[in-house]
Amino acid sequence: MALLETTGLTASYGDFQALFGVDITVGIGETIAIIGANGAGKTTLMRSISGVLANAAGSILYRDEPIGALPAPDILARGIAMVPEGRKLFPSLSVEENLLIGRYGRKVDGPWTLDSIFALFPILKERRHNPSTALSGGQQQMVAIGRALMSNPEVLLCDEISLGLAPVVVRDIYAAFPRIRETGASIVIVEQDIAQALKVADRVYCMMEGRVTLSGAAADLSRDDIHKAYFGTEHHELA
Amino acid sequence: MNWLDTILQGVLLGGLYALFAAGLSLVFGIMRLVNLAHGDLIVLAAFLILVLVTALGLNPFVAAVIAMPLMFAIGWALQYFLLNRTLGKDILPPLLVTFGLSIVIQNGLLESFSADSRRVFAGSLESASVNLGPVTAGIMPLMTFFSAVAVIVCLNQLIYRTSVGRAFRATSDDPVTAGLMGIRPQRIFAMATGLAMVVVTIAALYLGTRANFDPTSGPARLIYAFEAVIIGGLGSLWGTLAGGIILGVAQTVGAAINPEWQILAGHLAFLAVLLFKPRGLFPRAVD
């Protein structure tokens, strides 16, 4: 049933434990939002699933196969691609090269090609030969998403894609999500922008201090529930 | 007339130095590793070619072609099993391990081949030359130079036009994110060093046919390679060729004035560049 499932996932950076037994499931074609404040463990969760962080304990199952011990290239080869926090484009590569390298470890034919990425984000076609450092933050984020899509992933992990971007730019980027969903891929987005996340997600997990404090269908969750899970206090009017 | 000839010989010698340097430059560009055994690996490849030529009676060029995959394998294994373990923030382990490796290779060669000077004979090609108007150029020096140009063109094509080249550059930028693209940095590094050893084999072919070499010739080749890289500026293979040419011309001009000044003149040219253009003559804009 579940495509991706973590059970009792824990992770630490040296002496600092960042995750305490996290259980999440992602179904086929589902869009999941993981929300929470800074330091809630969202990015650690993404890094553990994608294989960047090696010292995670607990189980991560993908199509019922344990993948927790695999390094990042093996995770990608199985169909889980990540848009890392902070975009992490390769400065030595042009826009087009940044997109092409997304296929390096997983050359699978599917809906996503250079052309369909350019159709999704037309501005990138104009700037395809520019160095990636010459782009605006929003355009760089488009490249980062396009780069992950180039492997035609079954699961797309998006870590903090609205961070540091103006609201109008965030809207443009999220406008691409319905098209990504149409291809049948599952999407996991990690967001601090709750409103944006709730708009695209089927289900929501709220994290605080390394634990899942709330989960449920996006439509069923009240603002109060989320606020409590997010901040650990009763809802007070935000200043 | 005479001077023109001296400068031409220097330019052609620069091709040899660029061949010494290209592998060093490639490896440094991708993993910020300076292999102090680079010169000794050139000499090792020269001995390998010598063995193939004398034991199997092969033509040196055929021998070099056979030596290339062997040297690639040596470089790949060396990087994958030894040098990858030393990479990290601290520059001390890679330097000391490659320094130890340099001593090991030199003394291993001394044990196997004695301290005698050797040479790879290339037959009639050695004495053949062409008249270029007022000057004459030997066929072998010309081939050396054009091999250097060809190596640089090929490496640039590989780095800037192929999928593997993209992976080289991406890994150099950020090995962790490269992992998310399915790139295994350890293997990319091994491949880069293997490739550097293929270039080293080409350099060794011309080193061995041009002049005498012995097991202790390595460190001087490392120094010439290093000088060519620094004169040219880090990060540009064409700059490395220019650096090699400047070094070669300085040496032949120095030698024309006084034969004892050949090497010294090259070093002084290097120091002069370091004094006036500390980032080299053709530095990359960003590094």
Added chain:
Amino acid sequence: MTMAIPSFTVETRTKASPLTAIAVIALLLLAFAAPFIVSRGVIQDLFFILTMLVLAQNWNLLAGYAGLISIGQQAFVGFGAYTMFGAVILFGVDPVLAILIAGLFSVALAIPTAFFTFRLYGPYFAIGTWVVAEVVRLLLAQWKTLGGGTGTSLPRDATRDMMGVGMMRDLFGMKASQAGDALTYWLALILVVLTIGFIYRLLRSKQGLGLAAVRDNEQAARAVGVDARRMKTFVYLATAFMTGVAGALIYVQKARISPDAAFSVTDWTAYVIFIVVIGGIGTIEGPILGVIIFFLLQNLLADYGSWYLLMLGLLGIVIMLFAPRGLWGLFSDRTGIQLFPVRRVLKGGPLNLTHKGGPHG
């Protein structure tokens, strides 16, 4: 800063150190008496060990503490030796005095050398120092008065009439050659004591803490006001002085010089690097242990020629990979013993916090 809180004290002393002090004094007294106790051959061996120890301590200070990995220290050994030869042969200076002059000239050489090589990024600095050593070697090989490429010898009477030799002959009834060996041995011993004393004091001082900060994180050190470049330059010049003095002293005893020998990268840098790596880089004890092991290995394996060097190279690689802090590091980690404690330990205060830091941190 925590150090301003009165209930804290910063200590570098460990339990072993008072005992060490007594042992060191006893050992030194014995060492000074050695020429009266043991044979001339042993004194010559000890001289070799002591001078290699000076070179090793200096290289260790450069690479293990200041992060300056040089493979060109033979520049200062050779230049110091040639300066001494020049002063004795050309100006008739007493060799003992010439040794000091050699140290000063080595500093004079180190200034332009630092100017050039400090422009090179880390690993390339290493090769840059080597190029400078080659340049100095090639230039001195042109100096025909000092024998050019083939080299020359010290005049016999220069070492026979050396400062102190006459006195030792009168006082102890030694023969000239015996007195010469004893004198160079004592000078080497004094040089070892001064070198280790200088390094120990430097590492325990505020500057030493700055040096450790620079090595661990140059940018952070700079941010808290440590002038990294100045610290590195100071260390580079200081080691040039001591290395030059050691080079001159070695060649007073050898009494014969040639450019290839005096600027040998194997003798004055490769061996020294192996001594430090095997013994333990980044500790004062490491080179001491390393030089003893090196001497034993050399005596055991000297007949095997290049096999010996090959094995030394392999040993260096293995230690760098599996015990990067050398044999002393292994010993110290197991026993907690430090003969020269330079690590700072915070004592007292509300919590029993141990401040890990200092050059070993």
